[in-house]
Amino acid sequence: MAALAYNLGKREINHYFSVRSAKVMALVAVLLLAACHFASRRYRGNDSCEYLLSSGRFLGEKVWQPHSCMMHKYKISEAKSCLIDKHIAFIGDSRIRQLFYSFVKIINPQFKEEGNKHENIPFEDKIASVKVDFLWHPEVNGSMKQCIKVWTEDSVAKPHVIVAGAATWSIKIHNGSSEALSQYRMNITSIAPLLEKLAKTSDVYWVLQDPVYEDLLSENRKMITNEKIDAYNEAAVSILNSSTRNSKSNVKMFSVSKLIAQETIMESLDGLHLPESSRETSAMILMNVYCNKILKPIDGSCCQPRPPLTLMQKLAACFFTLSIIGYLIFYIIHRNAHRKNKPCTDLEGGEEKKNIMNIPVSPLEILLQSFCKLGLIMAYFYMCDRADLFMKENKFYTHSSFFIPIIYILVLGVFYNENTKETKVLNREQTDEWKGWMQLVILIYHISGASTFLPVYMHIRVLVAAYLFQTGYGHFSYFWIKGDFGIYRVCQVLFRLNFLVVVLCIVMDRPYQFYYFVPLVTVWFMVIYVTLALWPQIIQKKANGNCFWHFGLLLKLAFLLFCICFLAYSQGAFEKIFSLWPLSKCFELKGNVYEWWFRWRLDRYVVFHGMLFAFIYLTLQRRQVLSEGKGEPLFSNKVSNFLLFISVVSFLTYSIWASSCKNKAECNELHPSVSVVQILAFILIRNIPGYARSVYSSFFAWFGKISLELFICQYHIWLAADTRGILVLIPGNPMLNIIVSTFIFVCVAHEISQITNNLAQIIIPKDNLSLLKRLACIAAFFCGLLILSSVQDKSRH
Numbered sequence: 001m002a003a004l005a006y007n008l009g010k011r012e013i014n015h016y017f018s019v020r021s022a023k024v025m026a027l028v029a030v031l032l033l034a035a036c037h038f039a040s041r042r043y044r045g046n047d048s049c050e051y052l053l054s055s056g057r058f059l060g061e062k063v064w065q066p067h068s069c070m071m072h073k074y075k076i077s078e079a080k081s082c083l084i085d086k087h088i089a090f091i092g093d094s095r096i097r098q099l100f101y102s103f104v105k106i107i108n109p110q111f112k113e114e115g116n117k118h119e120n121i122p123f124e125d126k127i128a129s130v131k132v133d134f135l136w137h138p139e140v141n142g143s144m145k146q147c148i149k150v151w152t153e154d155s156v157a158k159p160h161v162i163v164a165g166a167a168t169w170s171i172k173i174h175n176g177s178s179e180a181l182s183q184y185r186m187n188i189t190s191i192a193p194l195l196e197k198l199a200k201t202s203d204v205y206w207v208l209q210d211p212v213y214e215d216l217l218s219e220n221r222k223m224i225t226n227e228k229i230d231a232y233n234e235a236a237v238s239i240l241n242s243s244t245r246n247s248k249s250n251v252k253m254f255s256v257s258k259l260i261a262q263e264t265i266m267e268s269l270d271g272l273h274l275p276e277s278s279r280e281t282s283a284m285i286l287m288n289v290y291c292n293k294i295l296k297p298i299d300g301s302c303c304q305p306r307p308p309l310t311l312m313q314k315l316a317a318c319f320f321t322l323s324i325i326g327y328l329i330f331y332i333i334h335r336n337a338h339r340k341n342k343p344c345t346d347l348e349g350g351e352e353k354k355n356i357m358n359i360p361v362s363p364l365e366i367l368l369q370s371f372c373k374l375g376l377i378m379a380y381f382y383m384c385d386r387a388d389l390f391m392k393e394n395k396f397y398t399h400s401s402f403f404i405p406i407i408y409i410l411v412l413g414v415f416y417n418e419n420t421k422e423t424k425v426l427n428r429e430q431t432d433e434w435k436g437w438m439q440l441v442i443l444i445y446h447i448s449g450a451s452t453f454l455p456v457y458m459h460i461r462v463l464v465a466a467y468l469f470q471t472g473y474g475h476f477s478y479f480w481i482k483g484d485f486g487i488y489r490v491c492q493v494l495f496r497l498n499f500l501v502v503v504l505c506i507v508m509d510r511p512y513q514f515y516y517f518v519p520l521v522t523v524w525f526m527v528i529y530v531t532l533a534l535w536p537q538i539i540q541k542k543a544n545g546n547c548f549w550h551f552g553l554l555l556k557l558a559f560l561l562f563c564i565c566f567l568a569y570s571q572g573a574f575e576k577i578f579s580l581w582p583l584s585k586c587f588e589l590k591g592n593v594y595e596w597w598f599r600w601r602l603d604r605y606v607v608f609h610g611m612l613f614a615f616i617y618l619t620l621q622r623r624q625v626l627s628e629g630k631g632e633p634l635f636s637n638k639v640s641n642f643l644l645f646i647s648v649v650s651f652l653t654y655s656i657w658a659s660s661c662k663n664k665a666e667c668n669e670l671h672p673s674v675s676v677v678q679i680l681a682f683i684l685i686r687n688i689p690g691y692a693r694s695v696y697s698s699f700f701a702w703f704g705k706i707s708l709e710l711f712i713c714q715y716h717i718w719l720a721a722d723t724r725g726i727l728v729l730i731p732g733n734p735m736l737n738i739i740v741s742t743f744i745f746v747c748v749a750h751e752i753s754q755i756t757n758n759l760a761q762i763i764i765p766k767d768n769l770s771l772l773k774r775l776a777c778i779a780a781f782f783c784g785l786l787i788l789s790s791v792q793d794k795s796r797h
Contacts, residue, residue, distance in 0.1 A: 004034050007020060014579065015164075019750065021468040022743070022747055023750070023751060024749045025681055025743075026744045026745075026747035026748070027745060029206075029740060029744060030099065031055055032727050032746060033390075033672050033740075034383065034389065037389050037390055037391075037729075038389065039064040040695045041388075041389070042469045044681035045068050046388065047387070048066075048068060048069040048301065048302045048303055048304070048517065049252070049289055049303040050301075051066055051069060051302070051304065052066045052071070052256070052259075052288060052303060053205075053253065053254055053256050053285070053289065054253065054255045054256055054304040055067040055256065055259070056101055056132075056256060056259060057259075057303045058136055058263055059394070059396035060396055060398070062277050062281075062451075063394065063396050064260065064281045064284075064285070064489040065393055065396070066256075066285075066302055066395055067391075067731075068391040068392070068393075068723045068728070069299060069301045069302035069303075069391065069392060069393075070299050070301040070302065070392045070393060070394050070720070070721055070724065071284065071285065071288050071302055072285060072288055072297040072299050073290075074284065074287045075107055076107065076108070076290065076477055077289060077682055078107070078291070078295060078297070079106045079107045080107060080125065080128035080130060080286075081128075081295065082290070082291035082294050083128065083130045083167075083297050083309070084128050084129055084130065084292075085130075085587075086130055086131070086160045086161070087131045087132075087133075087157070087159045087160055087161075088103070088130075088131070088132045088133070088134070088159060088160065088162075088163070089132075089133050089135060089159035089161070089162050089163070089164065089281070090103070090133065090134045090135065090163045090164075091134075091135040091137050091144065091147060091148070091163070091164045092135075092137060092138070092163075092165045092166040092207070093137075093165070093166045093168060093169050094117065094138070094139035094168075094273065094276075095165070095168070095207075095209075095210065095272075095273065096134070096163065096164070096165050096166070096274075096506070097117065097121070097134055097136070097206070098205060098273055098274065098279050099163065099257075099279060099282055099283060099286075100121065100132065100134040100163075100280070100695065101281040101552060102282065102283035102509075103112050103132065103183065103286060104132050104274070104279050104289070105280075105282040105283075106124045106283060106284065106287055107123075107125060107128070107130060107132070108125060109125065110217075110793060111262060118136055119136040120133065120135050120136055121133070121136075121359075122135060122292055122488025123133075124155060129541075130139060133159075135147060138164065138166055138169035139166055139170050139173075139187075139254045140167070140170065140188050140191065141186045141187055142167070142187075142525075144187075144191065145187070145194065146620065147189050148162075148164075148191060148194045148195065148198065149194055151198055151202075152194050152197050152198060158198065158201055158202050159202055159257075160202055161202065161203045161204075161205075161255070161286075161290055162198060162202055162203070162204045163205045163207060163286065164195070164204070164205070164206055164207065165207030165208065165209070165254070167184065167209045167233075167236075167777065168209065168212075168224050168227065168229070168231040168272065170183075170184050170232070170234070171223060171224050171229075172220070172221060172223060172224055175223050176223040176224070176225070179249035181228075181231055181232065184235060186313050186632070187236045188235065188236055188239050188240070189239050192239055192251075193231075195240070195251045196249065196250060196251060199249075199250030199251050199252075200250060201692065203252070203289075203290060203636055204250065204251045204252065205251075205252050205253075205254045205286070205289075205738055206236060206240055206252070206253055206254060206506040207254040207257060208233045208236060208237070208254065208255045208257070208258055209229045209232055209233055209275060210229075210257050210258055210261035210265065211226045211229060211258065211261050211262055212225070212229065212265065212271050212272050212604065213224060213265045213266055213268050213271040214226065214271065214625060215271065216269075216270060216271030217270070217271040217582060218270065218271075221270075221271070221272060224272065224351075225513060232371070233255075233258075237253060237255075237687050239255070241253075249624055250622050251670040252289075254282075254285075254286075254306060255462045256282070256285055257274075257278075258544060259450065260274070260278050260282060261274055261278060263278065264278040265604075272722055273541055275687045275788060287298055288302050288303060289302070289303055292304050293305065294475065295302050298396070298721050298722050298724055299721050299725060299787040301388075301392045301721055305387065306386070306388050310509050310792050311788055311791065311795075312506050312509070312785070312788050312789070312792065313506065313507060314423075315610065315788075316378070316503075316506045316507050318438055319371075319373025320371065320372075320374070320378060321375070321378075323371035323372050323374075323375055323421055324372045324375055324376070326368050326372075327365075327369055327371070327372040328372075328590060330364070330372075331452070332754060333748075334365070353440065358623060360645070363762045366758055366762060367759070367762055368760050370408045370759050373751060374503065374752070376722055376756055377748055377751065377752060378503065378507045380717060381504070381507060381508060381716045381717055382507060382508070382697075383672070384716055384717045384720065385715075385716040385720055385722070386508060386509075386728055387453070388538055390720075391728035391729075391731055392499070392720040392725045392726065392727060392728060392730065393725055393726050393728050394451030394724075394725050394726075395724075395725060395726060396449060397448055397449040397450055397452050397453060398448075399453075400795060401449075401450075402444060402445065402447040402448040402450045402453075402456060405444045405448075405649055405693055407796055409437070409444075410437075410700050413437060413697040413699045413700045414697065415698050415699070416697055416698045416699035416700075417695050417696065417698065418695065418696060418697075419694060419695055420693070420694055420695065422688070423629065423632075423693050423694050424621075424628050424629075424691070424693075425617060425626070425628065425634070425683070426617075427685070427693075429701055430687075430693070430696050431470060431700035431704070432696075432700075432704035432705055433476070433685075433697050433700040433703075434466070434470070434659070434700075434704065435467065435470065435694045435704035435707040436697070436699070436700035436701055436703035436704030436705075436707060437697070437700040437703075437704075438463045438466060438467065438707075439703055439704065439707040439710050439711060440703055441460070441463060442460060442463055442464070442711070443710065443714055444717070445460045446714060446719060446723060447714075447718065447719060447726060447738070451597075454658075454661050454662070454667070455659040455661065455666060455753050457664070458658035458659075458661050458667055459655070459658055459740065460677050461602070461603075461668075461671055461675065462654075462658075462675050462679065464517070464603065464677050465606040465671075465679065465680075466606075467517075467521075468520065468521065468524060468603050468606045468607050468610070468622060469606050469607070469609060469610040469613075469676070469679050471521050471524055471525065471607055471610065472524070472528065472606070472607035472608065472609065472610025472611040472613075472614070473610040473611070473613055473614045474606065474610075474614075475493075475525055476528060476532070476610065476611040476616045477529045477617065477618060479528070479529070479539070480532070480533045480540050480614065480615070480618060481539075481540050481618070481664075482539075483507075483537070483539035483540075483541060483542075485529070485532070485533040485537065487771060487775075488764065488766055488768070488771060491764045491771065491775070492760060493523070493525055494522065495760050495763065495764050496757075497518055497522050497525070497708070497758055498518060498522060499756050499759065499760070500708075500709065500712050500713075500752055500756060501515045501518045501567065501636060501712060502713075504712065504716070508716060509586065510722070512585075512586045512587070512590055513586065513587050513588060513589040513593075513595065513786045514589065514715075514722070514749055515688065515712055515713060515715065516595070516596070516599045517710065517712075518597070518708075519587065520599060520600065521604075523566070523600070523692075524607045527549050527560070528606070528607070528611065529685050531556055531557075531560050531611075534554070535554060535594045537628050538553045538556070540622070544622065547740060550619070553615065557608065557612060557615070558796075561605075561608055564605065566574060567604075568601050568672075571597055572670050573598050574593075574600075575594070576598075577592045578596060579592075579593055581661070582786055585786060585789060598641060601672070602668060602671065602672065603671075603672060603675070604672050605672050605673065605676070606672070606675055606676060606679070608764075609676040609679070609680075612679070613683075618649070622790075624766045628693075630690065630691070630694050631690040631691060631694060632690040633688055633690050634687055634688045634690075634693070634752075635688070638646055640688050641682055641775075642687075643688055644684065644688050644689070646684065647680075647682075647684040647688075648685065650677050650678070650680075650681040650682070651678055651681035651682065651685065654677050654678040654681070655678070657674075659731070667781070676691065677689075679716060684777065703746075705744075705753070706749050706750050706753040708753075709749035709752045709753045710745075710746070710749045713745060713748055713749045714745065715740075717744070717745050717748060718741055718742065718745040727741055729741050729744075734773070750775050762780075
């Protein structure tokens with residue numbers, strides 16, 4: 001009865017909701033969201049610096065999130081690089097002095113807060129040629145005015161950044177009188193033109209006064225109330241913003257510290273001065289405001305201008321535009337609206353069964369249609385992660401943000417279960433299921449920022465290793481059984497793996513190695529192919545007649561293992577190989593191949609383990625040692641129970657070890673050798689019981705079929721800033737934003753998968769002569785890319 005209800009329910013869902021209808025909904029959502037964000041930008045302004053200086057919220061207790069953009073956490077070397085030959089001046093009271101100290105500590109964490117508090121404090125880093133001064137002027141009066149006036153003279157060197165602010169001393173000394181507020185207005189009115197003049201050549205920030213925690217204030221500060229602070233802030237804002245008649249003031253209001261203080265002033269020791277963590281946040285905001293436009297950090301989208309289009313991006317835009325125009329012309333000429341038939345829905349699979357009349361009638365139409373769709377999708381990619389249309393936010397990890405979604409997808413995966421078509425070990429449905437749930441877990445890991453939690457990081461490393469294990473297992477099995485070493489097979493695999501990444505390298509202006517997993521599986525596929533294709537070619541059909549061939553294959557695998565070990569422990573040899581042109585253009589990141597060596601070395605043995613497992617499994621299967629019938633255990637009951645026990649213990653032992661890791665570097669060093677333990681344990685647990693081998697989750701398997709596209713697309717249209725942040729389509733509602741952005745992201749990944757499959761059939765023909773001609777064209781295309789890339793690199797330098 002339950003099974004009948006489940007099938008009826010699934011039929012009902014698929015009747016009203018298909019993949020095509022989902023994609024239409026995603027397209028409508030993108031158009032509406034783009035229109036809303038464009039209108040918002042036009043109405044509210046497009047300056048993310050204003051958002052950084054004036055608005056934001058705390059993620060958790062100490063992580064500050066500016067509105068609509070991402071804030072970079074500057075390291076010492078980055079701060080010195082940005083501020084080289086710069087002079088920064090802080091002028092004001094004790095609160096400004098605190099901000100000065102926090103700012104200097106970004107440059108030199110050893111700088112101590114000592115000396116007379118009520119005097120000027122200099123700081124200079126002679127090596128980096130950075131000068132930061134604090135000038136003690138606790139009141140807005142003639143003394144402060146004279147100090148600022150000196151900088152306006154043409155003969156005097158002006159600071160590059162001026163941070164000023166004061167008010168609490170005026171309230172305290174004059175006992176909060178209204179006359180003091182009037183005098184404050186007069187004084188700041190006289191200073192405003194000077195600040196405006198300085199702001200034409202320097203960055204000038206007026207720091208509004210933070211609230212106080214009145215219950216903690218000492219008796220001689222009780223007159224400093226939040227009501228009076230608000231009055232002084234209103235006076236400063238109204239006067240400084242009206243200092244220019246016909247244009248916007250160049251003096252920037254640093255009001256974000258008020259928001260920070262509202263959340264943290266309760267932790268103050270005296271009710272007046274902010275706790276150190278809040279001061280550090282304000283100082284980091286100042287660093288972002290000034291340095292983001294200079295250093296352009298990936299995860300610092302605040303205050304960054306949109307990067308100019310490169311030559312290759314312009315050419316790509318022209319190509320996709322022509323493809324869209326070409327397809328529209330082709331469609332108008334060859335199609336008639338009256339000839340269209342409505343597509344009928346496959347109620348079981350949720351896919352569209354198109355009428356023969358709707359199938360594109362020629363390869364040219366398929367080609368134009370595919371590039372037309374791809375062009376629109378790439379426009380969405382660019383809008384999400386290169387243009388400043390949509391917002392971006394920093395990640396913030398909590399245990400609930402990772403583990404609760406994991407529970408959700410596990411429940412859905414169990415709900416959508418079906419019988420497998422075959423019951424062999426690692427059959428197609430099962431491997432798709434495996435790839436699917438692993439990909440979903442990896443996606444949740446990335447968007448939740450769980451890499452900061454070492455036990456989760458170590459388990460995710462096993463999932464990445466398991467993908468590579470499947471690469472070794474799958475390709476070895478194909479070549480071993482089929483014996484097909486033809487160029488068509490190689491080109492099909494390479495095209496499907498690399499097509500999307502090559503397009504993204506051009507459109508998003510990123511190096512090939514940036515999408516590290518694709519280079520990894522591509523290189524390992526070629527390693528497997530070369531290992532098995534080189535003389536002597538040993539395949540299952542040949543080896544069945546003579547065990548000598550099995551020994552020969554094992555020698556090949558042993559030589560492969562030797563090469564892996566040599567390269568793993570000889571970084572110099574590895575880097576020399578991949579630093580050769582044109583390999584260096586593919587595998588360099590930030591000018592060297594270290595990142596590629598690190599990624600390759602991290603899972604260096606697991607592909608070999610996958611190949612060896614495939615060889616052992618297929619040999620046992622051929623000798624009929626395994627029982628792979630429906631519902632039958634893989635081995636005899638005693639052996640099956642023993643292996644299951646060993647597998648469960650091994651699986652849990654690895655998890656305990658990974659969860660107890662304290663040092664990432666040490667655990668990464670052990671990972672290549674021990675990750676196979678949990679992978680093999682999972683395979684045995686999943687396949688030894690006959691009932692487990694006979695069912696699979698169609699929910700996970702669906703995602704498994706587009707797992708590569710999901711992994712690549714997440715970089716730009718689900719995450720943001722090249723995976724450093726989160727794309728925000730719907731601000732102010734994180735849960736709804738995740739739901740909508742995920743829905744669009746999955747639809748796009750599925751469409752790209754279909755486009756890749758369609759193009760693979762056209763661009764990679766089965767006829768060898770035609771294929772060689774296409775390969776010549778592809779080679780010419782890549783030669784052109786290399787030339788254009790060299791031209792771009794020279795223009796940048």
